[in-house]
Amino acid sequence: MSAPLRVAVACSGGRDSMALLLATVRAARALGAPGVASPGEAAATIEVWALHVHHGLSDWADDWAQHVEQSCRAWAARGWPVRSMVRRVTVEASSPHGLEAAARHARYEALTEMAHGLHIDLVLLGHHRQDQAETVLLQALRGGSLAGLAAMPTRRDREGIAWVRPWLNQPRCRIEVYGRLHGLTHVDDDSNSDPRFARNRLRTQVWPALTAAFPQGEQALADTADRLADAQSVVQAWASSVLPADEGVPWALSGWLTWPAALRRQSLLHWLVREAGVSPTTGQLRRLVEEIPQLMASRTAGHWPELKLRLYRGVLSVERTVHEAWPPNPMGHWRWAEQGMTGAGWWRFAQTAGVWEVQAVASGGVSSEILAALRPRARQGGERWQAAPGRPARSLKKQFQAAGVPAWMRDAPLLWMGDALVLVPGLGVDARWLAPPGQAQWQVMWRALAPEMHDTSPGQSDNA
Known part of the structure; x- marks a missing residue:
């Protein structure tokens, strides 16, 4: 008998991820049922893993992990193809990027390690349409780039894993109804009401008024993310065609000088993200597009330490260290x-x-x-x-x-x-x-x- 196919669901124990876990388990069970496969073929055996990351940031964190584990054990006792794994992480509360970002990074690293250890190359995430709309608004309020405004992709392939959000175009109310129909229990994250976090402020203070004034606002913002994602793909394809093909190679800017300002800004943005791992602000990009031609005309070297960037004789290069x-x-x-x-x-x-x-x-x-x-x-x-x-x-x-x-x-x-x-x-x-x-x-x-x-x-x- 061949080894079962494995798929993972990132499961916090909350309503959305528990609903996605249940739906995935039911689909895997149905696909493995007799009579599903074509004549002469064995039915596919699919094993669903609930991957839970224990951040240790809440007094209730142990209860959340136990809820995921107990739910999986109860379903497995019915003969359903589901198992769970919990990974504890340490989150740097003093991270310069903020607690939310630090927790997100630790969660991604833990999920990646668990998926690799289980030889899983598909991880499902429970984000829905309201999450997407909120992300567009937050990025806009933070002055986000085109990539940021495109918000969350339906699928992203990273480190040998496909990260897929199958419910990204589904409204939250459908997930709630699905959970009630199946008597699903879930846990509530007490941090979701903490006003220190921007998304919570948006969700509790702004979102009700916004949707009351603009009932189609959620769908419109999600549609905007789709259009911006298309635009981002076009820009990336263009940038790949005009930037130096090899990474780590300085960029001679003689041809770049003849491009329109918008193309110069976008090409610099993509090159800096690729080469230095930094995303300059709109103000920094405008400054570069103004200063670089002036420096090249006067045959003067340039140095922008905050971007790890140097200009010498018309050639742009990134300051690199092994440490980075x-x-x-x-x-x-x-x-x-x-x-x-x-x-x-x-x-x-x-x-x-x-x-x-x-x-x-x-x-x-x-x-x-x-x-x-x-x-x-x-x-x-x-x-x-x-x-x-x-x-x-x-x-x-x-x-x-x-x-x-x-x-x-x-x-x-x-x-x-x-x-x-x-x-x-x-x-x-x-x-x-x-x-x-x-x-x-x-x-x-x-x-x-x-x-x-x-x-x-x-x-x-x-x-x-």
């Missing part, structure tokens, strides 16, 4: 290269304030033998680097100027093989040391560490 790209505890994720670098991963040499990221590439890299022999050395002056076969080797100063490498990137350590300079951060591999076509080869990129991570002893890594 790695998990919260990156200390165990690199290997010390005391005997050299021997393959893909993050490598650290003693007495250097950064690491080398090694990736396999089809061309433009160094051979495995050369990779293992490379050692870092600080720039001393007088080094020469060859950009391409048949071209003369020139001083690093001239090569940096020709390639538009910003001054702040020029102090990174160089990689040598004995007395031969092989790789220069910002420029790449010296043409004389490129691996031949068809041979296994590696790209090596320098990543500076944040100051608090500048430990220098191989003994301090638990992944040596």
Whole structure:
């Protein structure tokens, strides 16, 4: 007998998620009933998992988890295909992003871990039409971007999981009726009446008056989210066609200068989100679109530290550190290269304030033998680097100027093989040391560490 198919429902124990859990279990039970499959085929066996995240933020949190578990046990006792799993998390109440955002992040991480552990690639979420309409309003009141105003998607694929909201276009009243018809019990989150949270204020103080004055307001706002989601998809497709294809590559803005201001703003927004993981405000975008052409016309460098952004000789680049790209505890994720670098991963040499990221590439890299022999050395002056076969080797100063490498990137350590300079951060591999076509080869990129991570002893890594 083949293993059952598994689907998960994110279940808080509240009315909406309990109703969705019940509907999913009933559908799975019906699909597994005799006579459902085609002749000669076995009926599908579908196992439903209720995934509950215990945040520990309420005095009633234990009761909510117990309600989900007890409901699942009662249904399973009837022979229904349902099981439950509870995961406790710790929420940082002092998070700079706010308690709601911190709880949401912890919940997503816990749901992802549970789904992966159970080999589940479909998680259902119980959001409905009023949730969607409220999200549009909240985003508008916060000055949200186009992506924010598009609110919640019906489906989003992330980390190998499809996150699906099957009831996003259903009104809340239908869910309430469904629960009453089936005698469903649920728990009420006491925080839903806490006026410290913006959504609660909107729901209790604004929403009744809004729907009384505009009875179709909920549907209209949900329709607006749909239209904005379509617009967001179009903008994303356009941005992907005009932005540099490779991530981590600086952007030469000569062509960008000729675009209309709206296209310049949208392209910068998408590039910054992709490259730096930051979403600038409308004011910041307008400032960039005004300042960048002026700086380029005067051949002046620019620096916007709040966006981790630099402009040098018409090339826009993002200040990157390993600290930004790695998990919260990156200390165990690199290997010390005391005997050299021997393959893909993050490598650290003693007495250097950064690491080398090694990736396999089809061309433009160094051979495995050369990779293992490379050692870092600080720039001393007088080094020469060859950009391409048949071209003369020139001083690093001239090569940096020709390639538009910003001054702040020029102090990174160089990689040598004995007395031969092989790789220069910002420029790449010296043409004389490129691996031949068809041979296994590696790209090596320098990543500076944040100051608090500048430990220098191989003994301090638990992944040596």
